Amino acid sequence: MIRTIVAAFVLGTVFLSCAFAQQGPATPTASDHDIQLLRKDLRSAQKQIIAANMPLTDAEAQKFWPLYEQYNAEKVKINDDKLLVIKDYAANFEKLTDNQAQTLVNKWAQADQSAVQLRAKYIPIFQNVLPGKKAALFFQLDRRISVLLDLQLASEIPLVEP
Numbered sequence: 001m002i003r004t005i006v007a008a009f010v011l012g013t014v015f016l017s018c019a020f021a022q023q024g025p026a027t028p029t030a031s032d033h034d035i036q037l038l039r040k041d042l043r044s045a046q047k048q049i050i051a052a053n054m055p056l057t058d059a060e061a062q063k064f065w066p067l068y069e070q071y072n073a074e075k076v077k078i079n080d081d082k083l084l085v086i087k088d089y090a091a092n093f094e095k096l097t098d099n100q101a102q103t104l105v106n107k108w109a110q111a112d113q114s115a116v117q118l119r120a121k122y123i124p125i126f127q128n129v130l131p132g133k134k135a136a137l138f139f140q141l142d143r144r145i146s147v148l149l150d151l152q153l154a155s156e157i158p159l160v161e162p
Contacts, residue, residue: 039079043072046145053141054134063129064138071122078118081111086157093158101160115146 047068056064085107092100119139126135 035083039076039083042149043076047072049145050138050141054138056130056134060130060134064126067122067126067129068138071118071126074118075115078111078114081114082108085111086153089157096160119143 050068054064085104088100088107089096089104096104119142123135123139126138130138
């Protein structure tokens with residue numbers, strides 16, 4: 001079951017990245033509405049992966065899930081920033097200037113830094129509601145999901161041509 005969820009999750013990221021890949025006459029594009037629906041589906045898949053792999057007691061679950069939703073809401077804002085960078089890159093891919101390229105790299109790095117800061121902010125908060133090993137497991141799962149998404153996006157977005 002976990003592999004099916006992960007496969008669906010990765011396939012969804014392919015759709016997202018293809019929507020912003022170099023546009024050609026035969027390349028389908030996704031509307032902002034389609035992208036928002038896909039992102040909602042991906043967040044649902046992430047939650048399913050976490051739920052399937054986190055052995056929580058009822059008492060732990062009552063504290064964990066509201067905190068997870070709060071954490072995830074902040075993470076969505078960071079992913080919004082990444083999406084804007086991807087959209088900007090896609091819009092300017094063929095005519096990208098050196099200054100635009102540098103700006104995009106800086107914005108992407110800032111989004112990555114924000115993700116690290118968010119995790120660091122929430123580590124002690126999750127450790128207050130979960131035993132150490134379960135808190136560590138959550139952050140391992142969260143990081144693996146993020147790495148899968150980042151890897152999939154990186155593999156689908158065309159490299160800058162000097």
